[in-house]
Amino acid sequence: MNLPSSTSVTSASDSDTSPENSPDTCEGCGSRDSWVTHSARFRCIIRFYCTHCLLRKHPTSFCPSCLAFYDSSPPHHSHRVSCSDCGSYTHIHCAGDDANSTPYRCPPCRNPDSFSFFRPIIDATAASINPSRERSYARPRSLPLP
Structure with missing residues (x-):
């Protein structure tokens, strides 16, 4: 089993900023929601996957x-x-x-259409996939002090 670590990974290909090898884009679904992107080594190449795609691959x-x-x-x-x-x-x-x-x-x-392993809320075009889900992940606003 070759699951990724939670620390950042550097490699010789870090200078490659193409979308295919970008830590900001999931190679499985194309999501650009980088806070859920994990690095994983596959056939000696560092690849980047969202949590949903990484779990589906293992x-x-x-x-x-x-x-x-x-x-x-x-x-x-x-x-x-x-x-x-x-x-x-x-x-x-x-x-x-x-x-x-x-x-x-x-x-x-x-039931693949209604089940998700933490599917991203932003797709490859930075458009919202599911507005109701996006609201549930939104950061709470600060309340004014009394």
Whole structure:
């Protein structure tokens, strides 16, 4: 597993300011919402992904229902169910009654249009993707002192 660190990464290609290798743009979806961009090494190249795209590229590293990260290895097969579409491992207790369905599909695969792993609120053109969601992430305004 090659998940990114939370520290900034420098590389020989830092002088490349093309959109394909910019820390401000997700290479998966094109989002320019840089506060959720993570660096990850893929085939010896530093790439930048938003949280949503990074998690989608590592489906066996966490439970897609509760988002618990599997530090060293996923839960024992008797305590998990595997998604037939993406291969992610969901805790049996998180899957609930759906764990017995064959084939099992995790929440992101079962309903991809309404499920998001922290999808960005700004697209590649800097336009708002979802205004109601943008309001929920807005910084609170300072209240005047009495």
